[in-house]
Amino acid sequence: MAATVAGEAACGICGGGTLEEMADYRVLRRVTSDCRAWPAGGRLGVCRACGAVQKPADDAFLADIDAIYKSYTIYHQAAGAEQAVFEQSSGLPASRSVRLLETFRDRAGLKSSGRMLDVGCGNGATIRAFGQVAPGWTKAGTEFDGKYRAEVESIPNTESLHVGSVQEVPGTFDVITMIHVLEHIVDPVDVLTTLRGKLASGGLLLIEVPHHPANPFELLIADHRSHFTADSLVRALSAAGYEIVSVAEDWIPKELSVVARPARAAVPAPSLGDVTAARQRIAGSLAWLRSTAEQLRRLGADAPLGLFGTSIAGTWLAAEVGDAIAFFVDEDPNRVGRTYLGKPVHAPADVPAGSRVFVGLPPAVAAGICGRLARPGVTFLPPA
Ligand SMILES: [Zn+2]
Incomplete structure (x- = not known):
C-alpha cells in the first residue's frame, strides 16, 4: 500500500x-x-x-x-550503563563498543598511536572503549550540548568536549567514529562531507548504524531519519567523496559496520538500487511487526506472561498489549532486579515456574534465545 x-x-x-x-x-x-x-x-x-x-x-x-x-536519557533501563551484547552461543555479555572497536582495530590494522574523534559521543561510552582497545591514542568527542562534559573529560587521554559543529573542532584526525549517530542526521551526505575534511591523510571513518533488514523493529524508531542498508550507506558515502574500505553485517548482530576513507579521485555514483525489492521488504517488515504484536495479544492471560527484552522491541510490544504483561525478562545484569514500565525485570533463571515468556525479537535471534534458555516449567515462545 x-x-x-x-x-x-x-x-x-x-x-x-x-x-x-x-x-x-x-x-x-x-x-x-x-x-x-x-x-x-x-x-x-x-x-x-x-x-x-x-x-x-x-x-x-x-x-x-x-x-x-x-527529554533524551540514554540507557535509562540500566541507570546509564551501556547495553550489553550477548554471544548467541554462550550468552556471555560484552560491552557493545569494546566488541565493535576491537574488530575495527584488528581488521583495519590500526597503528599504535593517533588522534581519534567520536562524533555524537553521548556520555563517552565509545571514547572509553577506544581507550581500552587502543591505549596509545588521544581521544576527542563532540556533542550538541555539554550535559555529559564532566563524564567525557574524566576519561584519560581525552581532550575537552567539543560542543557544537564538527567543523569548528581544531585539527584533523586519524580515525573518526560515528556510532549510532548517522541514522539521526537530517542531511547525512552534508555531515559526511564535513567529516571528510576533518580526516588526516590515510584517516579512516567508522560508521555503525542499525540494519533494519535484520531487525524490523528499527523501522519503528521515531527519531531515525534514515534506515540504512549497505546499499544506501555506500551511496551516501560515495556522494560525500569517500571510497569504501569494508562493509560488514556481522561485526555486531543486527547492525551495519562500514569503514571508509576519503577518495583519492572522483567517486562515480553506485548503480541505482532495486526500488521494487526495497518497497516489498519494508511492506513485509511492517506486516511482520503487526502480526508479532497480534500473536502476543492472542496469548492472553491463561498463565503469567513475560516479555523478553527491555529495549526497543520490548518497549514497543509492551505498549501494544498494555497490561497483558506480568514481568520482563532480561539477560543484562544491569537491568535485572529493577522495574521497567512498572513491571519487575527477572533474569531468565528467576522466571516463575508455569510462566510463558514471549521472545518478541527478529526470528533468527529469537530462535537462538529460546533454544538457549529452554527449561522445564517455563515456555519461551518465539514469534511466528
Ligand atoms: Zn534516493
Whole structure:
C-alpha cells in the first residue's frame, strides 16, 4: 500500500528521487531511540530512484525529534550503563563498543598511536572503549550540548568536549567514529562531507548504524531519519567523496559496520538500487511487526506472561498489549532486579515456574534465545 508523500519530499541519500510513502506505517505506534513509547503518526518513505528508506524531513518529523531530544536519557533501563551484547552461543555479555572497536582495530590494522574523534559521543561510552582497545591514542568527542562534559573529560587521554559543529573542532584526525549517530542526521551526505575534511591523510571513518533488514523493529524508531542498508550507506558515502574500505553485517548482530576513507579521485555514483525489492521488504517488515504484536495479544492471560527484552522491541510490544504483561525478562545484569514500565525485570533463571515468556525479537535471534534458555516449567515462545 503506497501513496505519494505530500509535498514530494526529496531523498536525503541520492538527492535525485522523491519518496513514496509506505501508508501502513502511519497507524503503527513508535518508540524513541532511548526506548520510550511514542505515538503513531510517523511517515516512512522509499526513494523512487535509489530505494533508500527514510522519514521525510518534514515539519512533523522535525517537531518529533525536537521533542524527543529535549527529554533524551540514554540507557535509562540500566541507570546509564551501556547495553550489553550477548554471544548467541554462550550468552556471555560484552560491552557493545569494546566488541565493535576491537574488530575495527584488528581488521583495519590500526597503528599504535593517533588522534581519534567520536562524533555524537553521548556520555563517552565509545571514547572509553577506544581507550581500552587502543591505549596509545588521544581521544576527542563532540556533542550538541555539554550535559555529559564532566563524564567525557574524566576519561584519560581525552581532550575537552567539543560542543557544537564538527567543523569548528581544531585539527584533523586519524580515525573518526560515528556510532549510532548517522541514522539521526537530517542531511547525512552534508555531515559526511564535513567529516571528510576533518580526516588526516590515510584517516579512516567508522560508521555503525542499525540494519533494519535484520531487525524490523528499527523501522519503528521515531527519531531515525534514515534506515540504512549497505546499499544506501555506500551511496551516501560515495556522494560525500569517500571510497569504501569494508562493509560488514556481522561485526555486531543486527547492525551495519562500514569503514571508509576519503577518495583519492572522483567517486562515480553506485548503480541505482532495486526500488521494487526495497518497497516489498519494508511492506513485509511492517506486516511482520503487526502480526508479532497480534500473536502476543492472542496469548492472553491463561498463565503469567513475560516479555523478553527491555529495549526497543520490548518497549514497543509492551505498549501494544498494555497490561497483558506480568514481568520482563532480561539477560543484562544491569537491568535485572529493577522495574521497567512498572513491571519487575527477572533474569531468565528467576522466571516463575508455569510462566510463558514471549521472545518478541527478529526470528533468527529469537530462535537462538529460546533454544538457549529452554527449561522445564517455563515456555519461551518465539514469534511466528
Ligand atoms: Zn534516493
